[in-house]
Structures are given as C-alpha cells and as structure tokens.
Amino acid sequence: MSNPIIHNGLEGIVASETELSMVDGLAGELVIAGFPVAELAMNATFEETAFLLWYGRLPGATELAAFRDDLAARRALPRAALDLLRAAAEKQVDSMDALRMAAGTISLRGSSKNDDEVARDLLAAFPTIVASYWRLLRAHDPLAPNPDLGHAANFLYMLSGHVPTDERVRGLETYLNTVVDHGLNASTFTARVIASTGSDLVSAITGAIGALKGPLHGGAPGPALDMVFEIGEAGRAEEVLRRKIESGEKLMGFGHRVYKVRDPRAGVLAAAAQRMFTRGGDLALYTLALDVEQTALRLLEEYKPGRNLQTNVEFYTALLLHGLDLEVPLFTPTFAVSRVAGWIAHCFEQRRANRLIRPQSVYRGPRGRTWLAAAEQRLDHRAQPAGLPLVSS
Amino acid sequence: MSNPIIHNGLEGIVASETELSMVDGLAGELVIAGFPVAELAMNATFEETAFLLWYGRLPGATELAAFRDDLAARRALPRAALDLLRAAAEKQVDSMDALRMAAGTISLRGSSKNDDEVARDLLAAFPTIVASYWRLLRAHDPLAPNPDLGHAANFLYMLSGHVPTDERVRGLETYLNTVVDHGLNASTFTARVIASTGSDLVSAITGAIGALKGPLHGGAPGPALDMVFEIGEAGRAEEVLRRKIESGEKLMGFGHRVYKVRDPRAGVLAAAAQRMFTRGGDLALYTLALDVEQTALRLLEEYKPGRNLQTNVEFYTALLLHGLDLEVPLFTPTFAVSRVAGWIAHCFEQRRANRLIRPQSVYRGPRGRTWLAAAEQRLDHRAQPAGLPLVSS
Numbered sequence: 096m097s098n099p100i101i102h103n104g105l106e107g108i109v110a111s112e113t114e115l116s117m118v119d120g121l122a123g124e125l126v127i128a129g130f131p132v133a134e135l136a137m138n139a140t141f142e143e144t145a146f147l148l149w150y151g152r153l154p155g156a157t158e159l160a161a162f163r164d165d166l167a168a169r170r171a172l173p174r175a176a177l178d179l180l181r182a183a184a185e186k187q188v189d190s191m192d193a194l195r196m197a198a199g200t201i202s203l204r205g206s207s208k209n210d211d212e213v214a215r216d217l218l219a220a221f222p223t224i225v226a227s228y229w230r231l232l233r234a235h236d237p238l239a240p241n242p243d244l245g246h247a248a249n250f251l252y253m254l255s256g257h258v259p260t261d262e263r264v265r266g267l268e269t270y271l272n273t274v275v276d277h278g279l280n281a282s283t284f285t286a287r288v289i290a291s292t293g294s295d296l297v298s299a300i301t302g303a304i305g306a307l308k309g310p311l312h313g314g315a316p317g318p319a320l321d322m323v324f325e326i327g328e329a330g331r332a333e334e335v336l337r338r339k340i341e342s343g344e345k346l347m348g349f350g351h352r353v354y355k356v357r358d359p360r361a362g363v364l365a366a367a368a369q370r371m372f373t374r375g376g377d378l379a380l381y382t383l384a385l386d387v388e389q390t391a392l393r394l395l396e397e398y399k400p401g402r403n404l405q406t407n408v409e410f411y412t413a414l415l416l417h418g419l420d421l422e423v424p425l426f427t428p429t430f431a432v433s434r435v436a437g438w439i440a441h442c443f444e445q446r447r448a449n450r451l452i453r454p455q456s457v458y459r460g461p462r463g464r465t466w467l468a469a470a471e472q473r474l475d476h477r478a479q480p481a482g483l484p485l486v487s488s
Numbered sequence: 489m490s491n492p493i494i495h496n497g498l499e500g501i502v503a504s505e506t507e508l509s510m511v512d513g514l515a516g517e518l519v520i521a522g523f524p525v526a527e528l529a530m531n532a533t534f535e536e537t538a539f540l541l542w543y544g545r546l547p548g549a550t551e552l553a554a555f556r557d558d559l560a561a562r563r564a565l566p567r568a569a570l571d572l573l574r575a576a577a578e579k580q581v582d583s584m585d586a587l588r589m590a591a592g593t594i595s596l597r598g599s600s601k602n603d604d605e606v607a608r609d610l611l612a613a614f615p616t617i618v619a620s621y622w623r624l625l626r627a628h629d630p631l632a633p634n635p636d637l638g639h640a641a642n643f644l645y646m647l648s649g650h651v652p653t654d655e656r657v658r659g660l661e662t663y664l665n666t667v668v669d670h671g672l673n674a675s676t677f678t679a680r681v682i683a684s685t686g687s688d689l690v691s692a693i694t695g696a697i698g699a700l701k702g703p704l705h706g707g708a709p710g711p712a713l714d715m716v717f718e719i720g721e722a723g724r725a726e727e728v729l730r731r732k733i734e735s736g737e738k739l740m741g742f743g744h745r746v747y748k749v750r751d752p753r754a755g756v757l758a759a760a761a762q763r764m765f766t767r768g769g770d771l772a773l774y775t776l777a778l779d780v781e782q783t784a785l786r787l788l789e790e791y792k793p794g795r796n797l798q799t800n801v802e803f804y805t806a807l808l809l810h811g812l813d814l815e816v817p818l819f820t821p822t823f824a825v826s827r828v829a830g831w832i833a834h835c836f837e838q839r840r841a842n843r844l845i846r847p848q849s850v851y852r853g854p855r856g857r858t859w860l861a862a863a864e865q866r867l868d869h870r871a872q873p874a875g876l877p878l879v880s881s
Binding site: 099123129135179183189200282299302309451458464 | 492493496497498499500501502503504505506507508509510519521522524527528532545546547548549567568571572575578579581584585588589592595596597598617638671672673674677678681682683684685686688690691692694695696697698699700701702703704705745765842843844845846847848850851852854855856857858859862866
C-alpha cells in the first residue's frame with residue numbers, strides 16, 4: 096500500500112455489471128434494456144420504460160394499465176412534504192434541494208413497505224414534488240394530481256393547470272425515456288453505493304438527488320438555450336459563434352466526455368422537437384437551433400480540428416423542454432423526474448447481487464503526533480492573529 | 489471493454505488520497521490526522537477533534553473557545569425540522585431516517601452560506617436532532633439545547649434532561665473521537681461522491697446518513713451487548729459461547745474485514761469504559777464483558793484457529809454507550825453524531841483537489857431489441873397469469 100495506484104475519480108474503473116444501459120461513446124450508441132435509445136424513446140410511454148427497467152421486460156396491456164393506475168394512485172404527497180415545500184419556497188431554496196427534502200419524506204409512509212412499493216411511491220411523487228414546488232415558488236397553490244392522466248401528462252398538467260395536447264405529452268415522454276439511464280453516472284453510482292450497504296430505497300434516492308444537483312454531474316442544458324437566444328436569428332450565428340470561440344468561450348451543448356461522435360440522444364431529441372414544433376409551437380426557434388447547430392459544428396471543426404466536438408444531449412434537451420414551456424430552472428428537476436426510474440432500477444440490480452461498495456484510501460498525512468507536543472504548539476498559536484486556515488497546514 | 493476487470497465492491501481499489509485517517513489492518517493501527525487514535529481520543533474534546541479534521545491542526549485556546557461557542561449557538565433546529573420529527577415519531581419512523589430527513593432541512597437556512605458555515609450548522613444540529621427524536625419517540629417534549637455545555641455534554645443533557653458528570657462526558661467524547669473517521673468507509677465515500685459533483689454539503693451529508701443506516705456498513709454494536717446480557721454471569725460464558733459457535737452462530741463483536749489484530753479502537757473504548765464504570769456505574773457488567781471477551785477469544789482460537797477473529801470496535805462501543813445509559817436504538821445515530829465531523833472533513837478534502845467520481849459499468853444485457861417484436865411478445869404475456877417478475881427475464 097505504500098505506492099498504490101490512485102484512481103482519482105475512478106476513471107476507467109469498472110465498478111459493476113449492468114443489464115440496464117450500455118453507453119458506447121466511440122460508436123455513439125446508447126442501449127437501454129436491450130433497445131437502441133431511439134427505438135425505445137420514440138415508442139414507449141414513460142410507464143412502459145420504468146416497467147422495462149425495473150422488471151426486465153415490457154408489460155402486457157393489462158399489466159401496463161395496472162402499473163399506470165397504481166402509480167397514479169400514489170401521486171399525492173405526505174402532508175409533511177407539502178409543509179416542507181412551503182417552508183422552502185418562503186426561503187427560495189434551490190429546486191433540487193427542495194426535491195431532495197420532499198422526496199426524503201416518503202419514509203413517513205412507513206417502513207413496512209417492500210422495495211417495490213417504495214419504488215412506486217418515489218416514482219409517482221417526483222412530478223408532484225417538482226410541479227408543486229415550481230408553483231409555490233411563484234406563489235401559486237399546488238394543484239392536485241389528475242389520476243386520469245398518465246405520468247408525463249400529469250406532470251405537465253400539475254405545472255400549468257392545463258391538460259396538455261398529445262403532441263406535448265409525446266415530446267415530454269420522448270425526453271424522459273431518452274435520459275432515464277446512462278451507465279454509472281455519479282448520481283446512479285451514489286444510489287448504488289447507498290443501496291450496497293443494505294440501506295433503504297428512499298435513502299439511496301435522496302443521495303442520488305444530491306449528486307444530480309452538482310454542476311459537474313452534467314445535464315445542465317440551460318446555457319445551451321441561452322446561446323440560441325443570444326444569437327436570435329440565423330444570420331448572426333456565424334458572427335456570434337466565431338466571437339465566442341475566438342475569445343476562448345466554451346460552446347454550451349457541444350462536446351462530451353464519453354461520446355466522440357454525435358450523442359445518440361441528441362438525434363432522438365432533435366426529432367422529437369421537430370415533430371412537436373411542427374405541430375404547434377415556435378417553429379422559427381427550432382429552425383434557428385438547427386442552423387446554430389450546423390454552424391457551431393462547422394466552426395468547431397475549423398477551429399479545433401480533430402477534437403470531435405459533437406452536439407450533446409443538452410442542446411436539444413434545452414430546445415425540447417423550452418418548447419414544452421418549461422423554464423430553465425425546471426430542467427434539472429425534470430431530468431430527475433426521469434432519472435429516478437433509472438436510479439431505482441440500479442438499486443434493484445445492486446440488491447440482486449450485492450456487495451458492499453467500499454474502496455480504499457491512501458494516507459498522506461503526518462504520523463506519530465502526540466498530544467503533549469500539540470499542546471506546546473498551541474501556545475504559539477495563541478500568540479498569532481486570529482483566523483481559521485481553511486486548508487491543512 | 490469487452491472483457492474488462494470488474495471491481496465489484498471496489499475492493500482494493502484506491503479511490504483517493506487523504507490526510508484525515510490511516511487504517512492499517514495488519515498492524516492494528518489507526519491514525520487520525522496524525523495522532524494515534526488512542527492519543528487523540530483520550531485527550532481531545534470533540535470540538536478539538538472536529539477542528540483538527542476540518543482545519544488540519546488543533547485550535548489554540550481562544551480559537552477553541554470561539555469554535556465551541558459558535559457551534560453551541562447553532563444547535564437549535566429550523567421549525568420545519570421539528571415538525572418533520574414530530575410527524576416521523578407519530579409513524580415510529582426509523583431513527584436514521586428521521587436524522588436524514590431533519591438534517592436535510594438545514595438547506596432551509598439559506599443557500600448563501602459558505603461551506604464552513606453549513607458544516608458548523610450540520611455538526612451542531614446532529615445531537616439536537618438525535619436527542620429530540622429520541623424524546624419524541626417516547627412522547628417526551630424535546631429539550632432546548634444548553635449553550636453552557638460542550639457538544640458532547642449537551643447531547644447527553646438533551647437526551648436525559650440531566651447535566652452529565654465529567655466522567656460521563658469524558659466517556660462519550662472518547663467514543664466520539666474514536667469513531668470520527670475511518671478511511672473511505674461506505675458513508676464517507678458516499679459523501680465524497682456527492683461532493684465531487686460540486687453539489688452542496690447538506691446534500692453530501694444527507695447521502696452519507698443514508699449509507700450509514702445500512703446494516704452492511706458496519707458499526708451496529710447492539711447485538712454484541714445482547715450477547716453479554718444473554719450470558720448474564722461470568723460462569724456461563726464458556727457454555728453459552730461454545731453453544732453459539734458449535735451451532736454456527738457468528739459471535740457479535742468479534743472479527744473485522746480489515747483488522748487482523750485487535751481493532752485499535754477496541755482498546756481505547758475498553759479503557760474509557762473501565763475508567764467510567766470504575767467511577768460510578770455497573771462495574772459488574774464491565775467485569776462480565778471482560779470475561780466474555782477473554783473466553784470468546786480463547787474459544788474462537790480453539791474452533792477457528794488461524795482465522796484471527798479479534799475483538800472489534802462494536803464490543804466495547806456497546807459496553808461504553810450502555811454505560812452512558814444510551815439504549816441500543818441510539819447506537820447508530822450516536823455514531824452519526826461523531827462521524828458527521830469526518831464526512832464534512834472528507835467533503836472539504838474532496839473540494840480541495842476535486843475530480844468527479846464516476847466509474848464505468850459493463851453491459852451484460854440484450855441488444856437490438858425492436859419495439860415491434862416487443863409488442864408481439866407482449867401478446868403472449870397477456871395470456872399468462874398476472875404477477876410481476878422481480879428479476880429480469
């Protein structure tokens with residue numbers, strides 16, 4: 096252990112096998128439970144996708160109806176969760192913190208439930224929490240869930256108070272299906288570490304929400320949309336983008352740590368956006384975005400040849416969610432509304448062949464300090480000016 | 489990636505360097521921020537230990553007084569936290585879940601605070617949460633914190649309503665110092681993964697609480713004490729223990745995945761228990777425990793020669809905490825009252841040289857499934873009896 100290899104960030108370390116998703120960054124391929132992401136995302140309702148990930152196959156029609164109804168019946172929040180959201184809104188607490196706090200209260204439903212029931216409670220509660228908090232932040236009363244609507248449709252309804260069109264529901268479901276799982280990303284890994292101790296699902300999901308909040312997790316599509324708005328019209332794309340690249344600014348929505356070709360999710364979301372915008376909505380914005388993308392790719396290849404900076408999932412996520420009238424602060428919570436299904440599936444998978452996830456650290460500090468010597472040193476400190484050092488001496 | 493090495497449980501993988509603690513399982517050595525655990529645990533107040541871990545050195549007298557006063561001023565909980573604890577007590581929710589929910593509400597104090605302030609809010613809140621919830625579970629009103637008492641003394645006061653003797657405070661502080669940090673255990677690792685995304689401290693600590701709750705995390709000393717009680721008198725130790733070993737039962741309080749000699753923490757806690765029990769308390773129980781330990785070690789060597797099953801931290805933790813009149817369900821939450829200082833120190837350390845912690849997974853599921861084929865398969869499912877398979881097909 097004196098000179099071990101230190102795997103900072105665990106990069107390249109395979110921590111687990113999975114049957115849930117396969118990310119092939121060189122081929123630009125994403126498989127979700129056997130389906131190419133496009134095949135699943137364009138066809139499945141979100142309930143079907145969750146069922147597929149949790150139970151390993153698609154539901155039959157009767158099973159699907161039962162699953163859908165069961166989830167719909169679990170949408171209301173514990174009273175304490177709503178109180179907490181009200182208190183959070185008063186302090187304008189970050190939406191992901193509010194989601195974490197409220198999701199954590201699912202434990203108030205009692206500890207006698209099995210994993211499957213808790214999983215359904217959690218999945219069903221996420222849209223209610225996110226939509227209720229969104230409204231509370233704007234001093235609107237939360238709406239009661241509408242049990243006649245599916246998971247995605249009800250989320251849109253609870254945000255706006257309007258029953259959404261089929262096109263909009265399809266747009267949101269395509270998004271939710273597309274980002275539902277993506278290998279051992281940091282939030283999914285967090286959920287698996289917590290589950291590996293034998294802890295409960297609510298604890299695992301609460302931890303995962305906390306990880307998803309972090310700006311390095313990825314999946315913060317707001318800035319990509321800001322760039323499109325900043326450009327404003329197709330004729331300005333080249334000028335604005337050249338200026339950004341030449342001043343060293345990173346183009347948001349392009350480039351990914353794993354994908355070296357176009358993120359397969361970008362294509363799915365672009366197609367969904369096109370379909371949705373064509374049938375109503377800001378088609379001009381969609382056309383502009385396409386133009387910005389083409390110009391950005393051309394300029395990135397010109398300025399950074401061989402770097403393979405391709406359109407990532409954020410670019411079309413931003414466009415699609417904007418088309419659904421979701422504002423930027425809702426993007427990450429909406430991501431969580433989808434990803435929670437993946438987190439739960441990973442917890443189930445971790446439970447099936449569990450081994451405590453517990454790596455090692457290597458010590459680089461001093462040794463053999465004695466209390467007496469420390470006391471003498473402290474006499475010196477007392478003579479020094481006050482102030483706490485924030486790094487170790 | 490087709491035949492990668494799969495590091496299940498990340499066993500033996502070094503994920504990080506640290507200056508916080510060194511666990512040497514072969515030598516039976518535990519170093520905490522430069523001090524052998526015994527040297528630190530027997531001498532430091534808990535505030536000194538937290539200061540040492542967070543700022544890299546022991547505080548001077550003025551600094552210590554300021555740190556102590558500052559923590560004392562942060563002990564009260566947000567109103568929403570107490571409401572949540574009341575709701576949890578009504579449902580008799582697990583104490584660790586209650587701690588997770590209430591600690592999560594520290595986010596209600598506002599997001600403008602820096603890490604150091606949030607760290608202090610969290611550290612100060614833990615004893616208040618644990619003690620308040622303990623009382624609420626028993627239908628007693630929570631007590632207001634007593635700012636004249638130190639961190640450990642106030643915890644005992646808030647549990648019982650009595651200002652504790654110096655011996656008891658010293659006993660608890662020795663315990664808190666002893667278990668404050670222990671390399672990259674699963675809860676500490678969870679905190680670091682969440683912090684590595686750039687997320688906030690409350691999110692990281694909430695995740696860590698969830699991991700500590702898991703029975704595989706280690707540190708569940710209740711059963712070790714149950715065994716001592718079951719034996720009841722020294723003369724029965726050999727008979728009871730032989731029966732347990734011969735029937736294949738695991739002796740609780742002995743054996744550790746890492747330590748192959750006596751866990752260095754066992755010695756520190758045994759000495760603290762001896763000191764405390766000698767000055768008042770159930771000395772007979774202490775003597776009995778010593779006898780049980782000696783008999784157990786002799787029999788383990790007889791039945792499992794070469795296995796090196798040694799006394800672990802749980803055995804004397806149980807004895808010491810019992811001597812402090814803490815009941816078994818309080819053991820893990822009290823562990824958290826200590827370990828949160830270590831979790832926070834690891835978050836600080838992670839921030840100083842951050843790299844997103846994000847391992848890989850390898851896909852073992854099917855590929856190339858098509859929606860159409862799936863729809864046909866589902867026709868078959870409909871004909872089958874209902875019931876959801878909990879494993880993948």
